[in-house]
Amino acid sequence: MAVTSRDVARVAGVSQPTVSRALRDDPRLSQQTKERVREAAGLLGYVPSDAGRALSSGRTRRIGLLVTDLNNEFYHHIIAPVHHELENHGYQLVLHTESADDGDVVDRLLANGIDGVVLATTTVDSVAPLRLRDRGLPFVYLNRTGTQVDADATVVSPARGFADAARRAVELGHTRIGAVLGPSNTSTGQSRELALRAAMADHGLALETRFVRRGPYETGVGDAAVTELLALPEPPTLIFCGNDVVAYGALNAAARAGARVPEDVSVVGFDDLPPASWPILQLSTIAYDLEAMAREAARLAVRRIDEPASPLTHSTFDTAFVERRTLGAAPAH
Incomplete structure (x- = not known):
């Protein structure tokens, strides 16, 4: 028989809602109570389900990353930093691909049950940011930005x-x-x-x-x-x-x-x-610094979800020229 949060509550000597709050690291609980609940959960081998957390909190703790083409090497180098940063904040990355920026992508994002999305594919005339805003799904621009909706962004x-x-x-x-x-x-x-x-x-x-x-x-x-x-x-x-x-x-x-x-x-x-x-x-x-830019986008997405009233942030990353073998003197002829 599977271990439930009721079992953990009984062993820890707390209520069932307190178990859920302790495992979410709710700041309203004392550290002593959190540790007692975690010890009980560890003793019983209890692992809270994502579905249960979503039902109790209204959140899935999943954030989407929308890219255009997984064959494009640029995206290979932003997926891992976004994933690691979200993981540090207790969120999971859900990868979405889209070959053309249209309204359908927003419906698919919403149907996937995510709390927010990092947009790495936006065109200046994209309707996706408008639809995300109208549907109340928090989002952040990564690398590219749109002109129709202002939002948190990391750009170069x-x-x-x-x-x-x-x-x-x-x-x-x-x-x-x-x-x-x-x-x-x-x-x-x-x-x-x-x-x-x-x-x-x-x-x-x-x-x-x-x-x-x-x-x-x-x-x-x-x-x-x-x-x-x-x-x-x-x-x-x-x-x-x-x-x-x-x-x-x-x-x-x-x-x-x-x-x-x-x-x-x-x-x-x-x-x-x-x-x-x-x-x-x-x-x-x-x-x-591509990795830092990707991580910053993930942090901004988490903040936008956790603090929806916080002011918008536009993080800009400077550039530097790196000279290597493929640049040489102009040919004489």
Whole structure:
């Protein structure tokens, strides 16, 4: 026969509701009472069920993380930090994927019985934040933000990283500079393009339309775009990529075209994902603390659930240029 909270209450000499409060670490109970209940639970081998906690508290202590594509390496590096931070706060991570940002995703999130959600896929024109707000489900923006609803957010400021990268590019003699930019309907695509253009303008350079391509943050996009750019009569000597995943595709395209990196073309990414520093890649990139940003998003989600009236927080993470093998001097010809 399964051990119940009534059994724990009897052994601990407290009421059944006190058992539930003690195991939730309710601050209204004395530490002595909590310890007595925990000792009784341990003695009996009692493990409170998630369903029982949800019924008694109205919460599931589960938070969703919404991403677009599990094949995209960027998301691989935010899942673990979010999971660990939520676990530290007594919450479980529930992973959701969505290929297109539409209203159905909100219904699925709500049906899954979560207390809140971390949005890592938002477009600037997304309706999901509106529907989450209207349905009363707390949420936090991670990396990307929407324009229709203000909310807690963790974002990157790309200005310093691009300023340092542009300065170094000019020192190395680059004037024909191209870019494979992110989607124009994302806050990251917009902010990184603006920062890159501003950094180049500081040195009297412009990002010419013929050297610009745009697309989702995918390896295939970088591959296809750089294949086109390298086929131009006068290709760019340096290509900035919307993120490291796009840069991986750029490097593939260069290898296929027989273009040496960095002797014929230089490539710079964004994010500084762990593989960027691998000896086989040594990708020059614009870095920030991705793990800290993911953990902060998880903390903000927990706070929004526990303290719904707390003021909104926008946490911004600065960037720095990391120079590695894929950036070199502009070719003489």
